[in-house]
Amino acid sequence: MTAVGNGAQTAGRPTRLPRSARRKQLLAAAQEVFVAQGYHAAAMDDIAERAGVSKPVLYQHFPGKMELYLALLDTHCDAIVAKVHDAMRGTNDNKERVSASVRAYFDFVDHESEAFRLVFESDLRNDPAVRQRVERVEQGCIAAITDTIISDTGVSRAHAELLASGLVGAAETAAQFWLAGGRQVPKAEAEALVAALSWRGIASFPLQGESA
Missing domain, CATH: 1.10.10.60 (Homeodomain-like)
Known part of the structure; x- marks a missing residue:
């Protein structure tokens, strides 16, 4: 080697x-x-x-091997959550926020495909320490989007968390499917498709101060 x-x-x-x-x-x-x-x-x-x-x-x-593996997971988990936080803070345009959050997942799988597989396709997903880190990624991304939804729409935290989990789940699953399928759809087009699907749902909730 x-x-x-x-x-x-x-x-x-x-x-x-x-x-x-x-x-x-x-x-x-x-x-x-x-x-x-x-x-x-x-x-x-x-x-x-x-x-x-x-x-x-x-x-x-x-x-040991497990400590090394967990250190790798921590590095990549922190990177994914940071990308989603940056997507929320980078603009006040909610449509662009949705696009940016979807793009964060596609960028990660595109440029860091090995890291993505390490986090989301691990053969240790049932190990408590590994599962805790994968769940931390999902919860960290959901929390970033939840706070934005609450501040913009005024819905309850429970409702906002459910909406955020749907957005995160769609982005993660679609990006994973895109990678596994050999990137058959051009990346920019794939991002736009998933973002459009997500935005049509999020946009139905009016901003605070606007009538439904």
């Missing part, structure tokens, strides 16, 4: 990197191995080899 990034071995010894850079390099190597082999088949030996480091170096950063 070829070593990942700038951590290749020199004269039989791994290049010394700052701790943050080494951690990033190890996570990148681990992601490639986990996506290719699945969690259960992946071995710390494989990850160390892919990163071009010794196992002791790998264990200095991550005490």
